[in-house]
Amino acid sequence: MEGHPLALHDVMFIPALVAQASDEQNKKWLRRAQRREIVGCYAQTELGHGSNLRKLETTATYDVSTQEFVLHTPQITSLKWWPGGLGKSSNYAVVVANMIVKEKHLGPHSFLVQLRDEITHQSLKGITVGDIGPKLSFNAIDNGFLGFDNYRIPRTNLLMRHSRVEPDGTYVKPPHAKINYSAMVRVRSHMATGQGNFLAQALTIAVRYSTVRRQGFIESGEQEVKVLDYQTQQHRLFPSIAKAYAFTFAGYETIRLYEQLLKEVDTGNVSLMADLHALTSGLKSVVTHQTAQGIEQARMACGGHGYSQASYISEIFGVAVGGCTYEGENMVMLLQLARYLVKSVEQIKAGESGKLGPLVAYLAVKVDGVDLEKGVEEYMKAFQHVSRLQTWKASEKFLKLLKSGEKREVAWNKSSVELTRASRLHTRLYIAETFKRSVQEVADPRLKEVLTDLLHLHVNYELLDMATYALEDGFLSSSQLDYVRDQLYFYLAKIRPNAVSLVDSWEFSDMQLRSVLGRRDGNVYENLVAWAKASPLNKTDVLPSVEKYLKPMMNSKL
Numbered sequence: 001m002e003g004h005p006l007a008l009h010d011v012m013f014i015p016a017l018v019a020q021a022s023d024e025q026n027k028k029w030l031r032r033a034q035r036r037e038i039v040g041c042y043a044q045t046e047l048g049h050g051s052n053l054r055k056l057e058t059t060a061t062y063d064v065s066t067q068e069f070v071l072h073t074p075q076i077t078s079l080k081w082w083p084g085g086l087g088k089s090s091n092y093a094v095v096v097a098n099m100i101v102k103e104k105h106l107g108p109h110s111f112l113v114q115l116r117d118e119i120t121h122q123s124l125k126g127i128t129v130g131d132i133g134p135k136l137s138f139n140a141i142d143n144g145f146l147g148f149d150n151y152r153i154p155r156t157n158l159l160m161r162h163s164r165v166e167p168d169g170t171y172v173k174p175p176h177a178k179i180n181y182s183a184m185v186r187v188r189s190h191m192a193t194g195q196g197n198f199l200a201q202a203l204t205i206a207v208r209y210s211t212v213r214r215q216g217f218i219e220s221g222e223q224e225v226k227v228l229d230y231q232t233q234q235h236r237l238f239p240s241i242a243k244a245y246a247f248t249f250a251g252y253e254t255i256r257l258y259e260q261l262l263k264e265v266d267t268g269n270v271s272l273m274a275d276l277h278a279l280t281s282g283l284k285s286v287v288t289h290q291t292a293q294g295i296e297q298a299r300m301a302c303g304g305h306g307y308s309q310a311s312y313i314s315e316i317f318g319v320a321v322g323g324c325t326y327e328g329e330n331m332v333m334l335l336q337l338a339r340y341l342v343k344s345v346e347q348i349k350a351g352e353s354g355k356l357g358p359l360v361a362y363l364a365v366k367v368d369g370v371d372l373e374k375g376v377e378e379y380m381k382a383f384q385h386v387s388r389l390q391t392w393k394a395s396e397k398f399l400k401l402l403k404s405g406e407k408r409e410v411a412w413n414k415s416s417v418e419l420t421r422a423s424r425l426h427t428r429l430y431i432a433e434t435f436k437r438s439v440q441e442v443a444d445p446r447l448k449e450v451l452t453d454l455l456h457l458h459v460n461y462e463l464l465d466m467a468t469y470a471l472e473d474g475f476l477s478s479s480q481l482d483y484v485r486d487q488l489y490f491y492l493a494k495i496r497p498n499a500v501s502l503v504d505s506w507e508f509s510d511m512q513l514r515s516v517l518g519r520r521d522g523n524v525y526e527n528l529v530a531w532a533k534a535s536p537l538n539k540t541d542v543l544p545s546v547e548k549y550l551k552p553m554m555n556s557k558l
């Protein structure tokens with residue numbers, strides 16, 4: 001859970017080579033990387049810039065006389081900063097640098113760069129590299145810094161699958177300007193399943209513990225109840241169980257789309273890139289945020305023992321919440337999706353609704369009302385309505401500011417909170433839709449029934465959570481919202497008997513969970529005592545600090 005120093009070798013270094021190095025280059029590098037003869041990382045972010053890639057300062061200047069690129073770190077803010085595995089483990093890196101050829105700045109490009117000697121592992125001349133120090137979590141990973149002092153690499157170390165620099169300095173452009181961002185899009189495509197998995201771990205611990213923990217009464221005079229029988233506890237945990245499933249289903253779809261994109265790009269078809277970028281930008285933001293919230297609720301649902309490291313939930317939280325920042329800070333990525341939504345609105349206004357992609361076609365279709373009692377399809381129409389309403393409102397605000405003479409960037413900034421709201425609603429619609437579709441496809445009728453209960457819980461919870469939008473224009477009445485509330489409570493109670501099976505079905509072993517509270521055998525109390533006794537402070541009855549500090553203080557006459 002604390003991460004692995006070679007994680008980025010597998011998660012980004014190898015995928016960057018696969019997607020961006022030419023076949024010829026990969027004959028040299030890929031097998032070596034796969035066999036782990038060389039260890040690499042993905043070095044893009046700098047001390048001064050992470051989000052705004054166009055302002056990366058590390059330069060790779062082509063020297064036509066030697067057919068080499070000269071990598072250089074012009075100032076302190078240009079140091080690479082954050083890459084996982086860079087500090088101590090890697091001897092190679094895919095480095096993203098601003099490429100300059102014949103004095104022309106050609107923007108960020110990826111290069112394979114050797115950092116350390118393959119035998120001694122010592123850093124090479126011209127390279128400054130090290131670890132950036134402890135973090136909130138992920139402390140088994142050596143996130144690092146890296147500087148170059150006019151460090152030379154062969155021309156052929158520019159990753160040349162999609163763009164090239166010929167020996168004479170002629171630049172051959174890629175088929176899409178952002179094709180070099182593919183390693184990021186890949187990780188974003190995988191994040192919904194990865195984060196769903198973190199959420200699932202925290203929920204397994206909290207749900208199991210909630211059936212061991214007895215406290216208080218529901219009906220007086222009876223045995224104290226398992227805390228999972230409280231409606232508030234169910235409300236805290238069960239909607240997140242639904243989300244963990246929903247995120248996983250959504251993630252399967254984005255992973256499939258990424259694989260499709262890779263194949264299509266190789267045939268020169270880049271049409272999926274904008275759609276997938278928009279989709280994964282929104283999804284990574286919503287999923288990481290809701291996962292962090294869900295894990296924190298799971299911790300609180302374990303009361304005092306949730307705060308102990310024996311629960312292990314704090315570590316899961318620390319790792320998961322990193323996802324709100326890495327692979328694109330969440331607000332920044334929501335605004336990327338917003339660009340796509342605003343463009344879609346502009347297309348509709350221009351009478352070009354027919355050109356809209358399937359995920360945004362609903363923006364052009366108005367619905368007057370819904371009959372929620374007819375079932376999940378009607379909820380989908382309600383989600384479409386709130387997303388459409390907010391997308392149009394935010395877009396109109398932006399377009400009106402533009403029309404009033406504001407500069408594009410200023411108008412954008414003044415509309416940005418509303419735009420991020422639209423992006424979240426659009427993404428939550430997508431999550432609900434994929435959840436619905438995935439449940440419909442389940443063949444086993446008993447499994448389908450339980451997952452359908454979770455789906456119902458999800459749509460009622462989500463609609464209630466976005467109620468202000470639906471009430472704003474009178475789309476939903478207050479009696480409809482009462483119906484949604486009743487349904488929510490109905491499904492909480494209905495799911496209760498299946499709650500433990502739902503989390504057990506994720507099949508985390510005790511070794512994976514590392515949680516005293518989430519043990520499979522439920523022997524929580526004996527093991528909490530054993531865990532406490534094993535604390536380093538309990539190795540001796542009297543600590544050295546007693547002689548050193550306590551006694552002088554207690555014996556002092558002052």
Ligand SMILES: CCCCCCCC/C=C\CCCCCCCCC/C=C/C(=O)SCCNC(=O)CCNC(=O)[C@H](O)C(C)(C)COP(=O)(O)OP(=O)(O)OC[C@H]1O[C@@H](n2cnc3c(N)ncnc32)[C@H](O)[C@@H]1OP(=O)(O)O
Nearest residue numbers: 007050051053178181187190191194273277326327328339
């Ligand atoms: C097998 C499993 C693998 C994956 C497992 C991951 C799962 C994780 C979960 C658990 C596992 C735990 C194990 C440990 C893993 C830890 C991994 C952590 C690793 C972290 C790595 C990093 O963080 S790497 C650095 C990431 N950095 C960023 O993300 C930077 C964010 N910024 C950007 O991406 C860009 O700068 C930004 C998109 C914001 C803007 O780009 P810019 O060039 O300035 O473009 P802009 O002018 O805004 O837009 C122009 C135009 O281009 C379009 N566009 C932008 N990007 C793309 C793209 N990628 N694809 C397509 N199109 C793109 C943009 O939409 C604009 O279009 P128009 O609106 O003009 O049409």
Ligand SMILES: Cc1cc2nc3c(=O)[nH]c(=O)nc-3n(C[C@H](O)[C@H](O)[C@H](O)COP(=O)(O)OP(=O)(O)OC[C@H]3O[C@@H](n4cnc5c(N)ncnc54)[C@H](O)[C@@H]3O)c2cc1C
Nearest residue numbers: 042043044045049050051082083084322326327328329331
């Ligand atoms: C655990 C972890 C692992 C990482 N691993 C890697 C790695 O392997 N390789 C690598 O290269 N990098 C890595 N990073 C770096 C990471 O990708 C960046 O930190 C991330 O992309 C955010 O960029 P930033 O730090 O520049 O944030 P900033 O952009 O400085 O964000 C600060 C604030 O400014 C806001 N902001 C910034 N731009 C805008 C805008 N245009 N509009 C509105 N608000 C804005 C943000 O929303 C945020 O609130 C890692 C980071 C972490 C935490």
